[in-house]
Amino acid sequence: MDLVTCTAPVNIAVIKYWGKRDEELILPINDSLSATLASEQMHAKTTVSISPNFTEDRIWLNGQEEAMANPRLVNCLREVKRRARESGQTPQTRLDWHIRICSANNFPTAAGLASSAAGYACLVYALCQLYGVKGDLSELARQGSGSACRSVLGGFVRWRMGSDAQGHDSLAHQVVGPEHWPDMRIIILVANDGQKKVPSSIGMKRSVGTSELLKFRAENTVPKRIEAMEKAVQDRDFATFAALAMKDSNEMHATCLDTTPPCVYMSSTSHQVSDLVHKINEHFGTPIVGYTFDAGPNACLFLLKEHVPLLVHLVRHYFPTSDTTFKGDPFRGRDFDVEISSGEGKFQSLESSMDMGTNPDALKYAIYTKVGLGPEVLTNTSDHLLDELGNPKM
Amino acid sequence: MDLVTCTAPVNIAVIKYWGKRDEELILPINDSLSATLASEQMHAKTTVSISPNFTEDRIWLNGQEEAMANPRLVNCLREVKRRARESGQTPQTRLDWHIRICSANNFPTAAGLASSAAGYACLVYALCQLYGVKGDLSELARQGSGSACRSVLGGFVRWRMGSDAQGHDSLAHQVVGPEHWPDMRIIILVANDGQKKVPSSIGMKRSVGTSELLKFRAENTVPKRIEAMEKAVQDRDFATFAALAMKDSNEMHATCLDTTPPCVYMSSTSHQVSDLVHKINEHFGTPIVGYTFDAGPNACLFLLKEHVPLLVHLVRHYFPTSDTTFKGDPFRGRDFDVEISSGEGKFQSLESSMDMGTNPDALKYAIYTKVGLGPEVLTNTSDHLLDELGNPKM
Incomplete structure (x- = not known):
C-alpha cells in the first residue's frame, strides 16, 4: 500500500x-x-x-x-x-x-x-x-x-x-x-447572518448569462485593475492594495446583484463591517484596512501588523458576542503578535468619531492569520x- | 391676497x-x-x-x-x-x-x-x-x-x-x-429595517465620481433598455415591462454598491421581497409581478389587477406583522378591488412550492394603488x- x-x-x-x-x-x-x-x-x-x-x-x-x-x-x-x-x-x-x-x-x-x-x-x-x-x-x-x-x-x-x-x-x-510582505495580516470575520445562498458555481453561470455589467468588468475594469494590484503587491503599497481590493470586491458583488435572478452574498453584517472599515480609513485619511467578500457574508480584512491592535479593539467594541465563554469577544480571548492592552486608551477617541452603533452577535467569531506557504x-x-x-x- | x-x-x-x-x-x-x-x-x-x-x-x-x-x-x-x-x-x-x-x-x-x-x-x-x-x-x-x-x-x-x-x-x-393600462396596479411594501442611508443626491454624486459600472450603464444599457420599456408600456406587454423594471432596479443598485464608499439602499427585507417575486414568477413561468427599489429599502411592486389577490395573500403569509390592531396584516385589513377571500384555497399549493420562511415584522405596512393623473x-x-x-x- x-x-x-x-x-x-x-x-x-x-x-x-x-x-x-x-x-x-x-x-x-x-x-x-x-x-x-x-x-x-x-x-x-x-x-x-x-x-x-x-x-x-x-x-x-x-x-x-x-x-x-x-x-x-x-x-x-x-x-x-x-x-x-x-x-x-x-x-x-x-x-x-x-x-x-x-x-x-x-x-x-x-x-x-x-x-x-x-x-x-x-x-x-x-x-x-x-x-x-x-x-x-x-x-x-x-x-x-x-x-x-x-x-x-x-x-x-x-x-x-x-x-x-x-x-x-x-x-x-x-x-x-509569503516572505515578501512580512507585516501583512488577515482577519476573517465570520458572520452570523446571511440567507440561503446560491452556490457560487451556479451564481457565476447565471451572472455570465445575464449580467452585462459582468461582461464589462471582465473586459474593461479587471484587466487594468489587476496590473495595478500586482504592482501594489510588489511595491508593498498597502493603501493602493486595500483600495483596489475593496473596489474589486464591491464590483464583483455588484455584478452578482445585476444578475437575474440576483445573487446576494453580502448580508447586513457584511455591510456593517464594510461601513466600519470605510470609517476607519476616512479617520486616518488613507486606507489602513481593506476588505474583500467572497460568495458569502464573511469579511476578509487585510491590514498591516501595526494596525492589528486597533482593528481588534474596534471589532470587539462594535461586534460583541453574547457568548460568555470568551467574555463576548469574537476573537475568543486570543492574544496576537502585537500587545492589545497597550492600545485601549488610544482608541477611545476613534470610537466616538465613528458614529456607529454596536452589532451584538452579528459575528460568530474571528480568525487571525497571515500570508503563508503552499x-x-x-x-x-x-x-x-x-x-x-x-x-x-x- | x-x-x-x-x-x-x-x-x-x-x-x-x-x-x-x-x-x-x-x-x-x-x-x-x-x-x-x-x-x-x-x-x-x-x-x-x-x-x-x-x-x-x-x-x-x-x-x-x-x-x-x-x-x-x-x-x-x-x-x-x-x-x-x-x-x-x-x-x-x-x-x-x-x-x-x-x-x-x-x-x-x-x-x-x-x-x-x-x-x-x-x-x-x-x-x-x-x-x-x-x-x-x-x-x-x-x-x-x-x-x-x-x-x-x-x-x-x-x-x-x-x-x-x-x-x-x-x-x-x-x-x-393613466387610462392606457387600466389593469396596472402598484403595491408598495414599506420595510421595517434599512440602515441609515446616504441621501440620494450625495449617493448619486459619489457614484458618478467613482463607479465605472455607472458610466457603462448610462451610456450602454439604459439607452437600449428604455426604448424597450417604452414599447412594453405602449404594447401593454406586462412580462417585458416587469422583467425590464427588475433588471434596471438591480442594475442601479449594483452601481450603488460599486460606488466608493458603497451606497447600500436595499436591506435584507428588500432582498426577501425580491426573492419572493422571483419565486412567484418562476412558478408561473413568466413575470406576473415586477419590483423596483428606489434609494431606500421599500419595494414597489407592479402587477396586473387579476394577480392582486394572489400577491396580497402571499405578502400576508410571508410578511406578517405582530401589530394586533390589524390581525398581523400589513395591508391593515383593507379590501381591494378584487375579492381576496375567494383566492385562499387556490394559493395553498403555491406557498408550499416557494421554499421560503416567514419574515415577521419585516414590513411596516403596505400601500395599494394604481397609475394616476398629474x-x-x-x-x-x-x-x-x-x-x-x-x-x-x-
Missing part, C-alpha cells in the same frame, strides 16, 4: 474570479489574484492511498463517506493519472490500483468559508505526490475548482485566464512569496487520516 | 435616474421612465399665497416652519418668477409681493418614501397657477428635484436627458395616460393649508 498525506492552504482573492468562459475545463473570463493564507490557522488535509488489495475507489470528506461519482473529483483523478502515464514514471499497474481518499478541514465548513479551493488543491497535490507527477499543478487543480489553482502556491498568486481553448495556459503562478507533505505517521488498512482513523 | 392649492402625485421610476451630469441645473446622465401614482393614496399638497401685507417669505413643511434659504426652493421660485416676467402676464408688483408656502404629504415621510418629487412638482405647479405661467413645467420642477419633473404629468412619463448645456431640452413628457388644483376652501391671513391652519 502506498500512502501520502498533504495539507493545502485556503486562498482569498483580492481580484476576484467570477465567471467561466468554459464550464467543462473551468476557464475563467478574467485573471484573478489572491493571497494564500497560512496553513497554521486554516487548511485542508488529505490522505490518499492506493493498494492492490482495494476492491473499489472510496472517499471520505470531513468524516462522511461520499460518492466517488462527483464529476470534478473524477476529472482531477483522471487528469493526474493521465499526466503520470505520459511522464512514464508510474507503472500502469499502480495506476490501476483502486484509491482511497480521506480529507478534512481544520476549520468549520459550517462557517461558510470557501473550502473547495483548499480541498481540491490538496487532493491534486497529494495525488501528484502519490503518482510522482511533477511540474505545474495549477492546471490540474483548476479542473477540480477554479480557485483551487491558486492554492497550489504560497504568497500572492495570480491566475492568468489564458487564451488556449484547451486551457493549457490558464495557470496560476506566484507573484511573490501545500506541504506530512510525513509523520500520526498525521495520516487513513490507517494501515486504508480505513479512516476517525 | 392670492391663494392657490394643488396636489401633485408621487412617481416611481421603472428605468432609474441615478447620476447628474450637471449638479446645478440637475441634468441627468441618462433618460428615465416612471409611473405616476394615483393621488388618492399618496400625494403632496401645497398652498401658496402672496399678499402685499406679507413682510417676508415663509414656508411650512409637514407642520414645521423651515428656512426659505434652501437653494433648490430658491431656484424654483426664481425660475417660475422669471418665466412669469417673460410671459408679461404677471404685473411686476405681484411678483414683488412676499410669498407664503405651506406643504404637507398625505403619507408618512418617516416611511422613507421619496417625497421630494411630489413636493417640488406640487410647489412648481402651484406657483405656476399663482403667477399664470403656462407651458412645460417639467424644466422648472426638475430644478427643485430631478425626479420631480416626472411628477408634473400623469400616466407613464419619460424624462429625456437632453443634450443642451442649459438643460432646456431635459424635459419630461407623457408616454401614455397635479390638480383644489378649489374648495377647506382644502387650503393656509387661512385667510396666510397662516397655516394646523
Whole structure:
C-alpha cells in the first residue's frame, strides 16, 4: 500500500474570479489574484492511498463517506493519472490500483468559508505526490475548482485566464512569496447572518448569462485593475492594495446583484463591517484596512501588523458576542503578535468619531492569520487520516 | 391676497435616474421612465399665497416652519418668477409681493418614501397657477428635484436627458395616460429595517465620481433598455415591462454598491421581497409581478389587477406583522378591488412550492394603488393649508 498525506492552504482573492468562459475545463473570463493564507490557522488535509488489495475507489470528506461519482473529483483523478502515464514514471499497474481518499478541514465548513479551493488543491497535490507527477499543478487543480489553482502556491498568486481553448495556459503562478510582505495580516470575520445562498458555481453561470455589467468588468475594469494590484503587491503599497481590493470586491458583488435572478452574498453584517472599515480609513485619511467578500457574508480584512491592535479593539467594541465563554469577544480571548492592552486608551477617541452603533452577535467569531506557504507533505505517521488498512482513523 | 392649492402625485421610476451630469441645473446622465401614482393614496399638497401685507417669505413643511434659504426652493421660485416676467402676464408688483408656502404629504415621510418629487412638482405647479405661467413645467420642477419633473404629468412619463448645456431640452413628457393600462396596479411594501442611508443626491454624486459600472450603464444599457420599456408600456406587454423594471432596479443598485464608499439602499427585507417575486414568477413561468427599489429599502411592486389577490395573500403569509390592531396584516385589513377571500384555497399549493420562511415584522405596512393623473388644483376652501391671513391652519 502506498500512502501520502498533504495539507493545502485556503486562498482569498483580492481580484476576484467570477465567471467561466468554459464550464467543462473551468476557464475563467478574467485573471484573478489572491493571497494564500497560512496553513497554521486554516487548511485542508488529505490522505490518499492506493493498494492492490482495494476492491473499489472510496472517499471520505470531513468524516462522511461520499460518492466517488462527483464529476470534478473524477476529472482531477483522471487528469493526474493521465499526466503520470505520459511522464512514464508510474507503472500502469499502480495506476490501476483502486484509491482511497480521506480529507478534512481544520476549520468549520459550517462557517461558510470557501473550502473547495483548499480541498481540491490538496487532493491534486497529494495525488501528484502519490503518482510522482511533477511540474505545474495549477492546471490540474483548476479542473477540480477554479480557485483551487491558486492554492497550489504560497504568497500572492495570480491566475492568468489564458487564451488556449484547451486551457493549457490558464495557470496560476506566484507573484511573490509569503516572505515578501512580512507585516501583512488577515482577519476573517465570520458572520452570523446571511440567507440561503446560491452556490457560487451556479451564481457565476447565471451572472455570465445575464449580467452585462459582468461582461464589462471582465473586459474593461479587471484587466487594468489587476496590473495595478500586482504592482501594489510588489511595491508593498498597502493603501493602493486595500483600495483596489475593496473596489474589486464591491464590483464583483455588484455584478452578482445585476444578475437575474440576483445573487446576494453580502448580508447586513457584511455591510456593517464594510461601513466600519470605510470609517476607519476616512479617520486616518488613507486606507489602513481593506476588505474583500467572497460568495458569502464573511469579511476578509487585510491590514498591516501595526494596525492589528486597533482593528481588534474596534471589532470587539462594535461586534460583541453574547457568548460568555470568551467574555463576548469574537476573537475568543486570543492574544496576537502585537500587545492589545497597550492600545485601549488610544482608541477611545476613534470610537466616538465613528458614529456607529454596536452589532451584538452579528459575528460568530474571528480568525487571525497571515500570508503563508503552499501545500506541504506530512510525513509523520500520526498525521495520516487513513490507517494501515486504508480505513479512516476517525 | 392670492391663494392657490394643488396636489401633485408621487412617481416611481421603472428605468432609474441615478447620476447628474450637471449638479446645478440637475441634468441627468441618462433618460428615465416612471409611473405616476394615483393621488388618492399618496400625494403632496401645497398652498401658496402672496399678499402685499406679507413682510417676508415663509414656508411650512409637514407642520414645521423651515428656512426659505434652501437653494433648490430658491431656484424654483426664481425660475417660475422669471418665466412669469417673460410671459408679461404677471404685473411686476405681484411678483414683488412676499410669498407664503405651506406643504404637507398625505403619507408618512418617516416611511422613507421619496417625497421630494411630489413636493417640488406640487410647489412648481402651484406657483405656476399663482403667477399664470403656462407651458412645460417639467424644466422648472426638475430644478427643485430631478425626479420631480416626472411628477408634473400623469400616466407613464419619460424624462429625456437632453443634450443642451442649459438643460432646456431635459424635459419630461407623457408616454401614455393613466387610462392606457387600466389593469396596472402598484403595491408598495414599506420595510421595517434599512440602515441609515446616504441621501440620494450625495449617493448619486459619489457614484458618478467613482463607479465605472455607472458610466457603462448610462451610456450602454439604459439607452437600449428604455426604448424597450417604452414599447412594453405602449404594447401593454406586462412580462417585458416587469422583467425590464427588475433588471434596471438591480442594475442601479449594483452601481450603488460599486460606488466608493458603497451606497447600500436595499436591506435584507428588500432582498426577501425580491426573492419572493422571483419565486412567484418562476412558478408561473413568466413575470406576473415586477419590483423596483428606489434609494431606500421599500419595494414597489407592479402587477396586473387579476394577480392582486394572489400577491396580497402571499405578502400576508410571508410578511406578517405582530401589530394586533390589524390581525398581523400589513395591508391593515383593507379590501381591494378584487375579492381576496375567494383566492385562499387556490394559493395553498403555491406557498408550499416557494421554499421560503416567514419574515415577521419585516414590513411596516403596505400601500395599494394604481397609475394616476398629474397635479390638480383644489378649489374648495377647506382644502387650503393656509387661512385667510396666510397662516397655516394646523
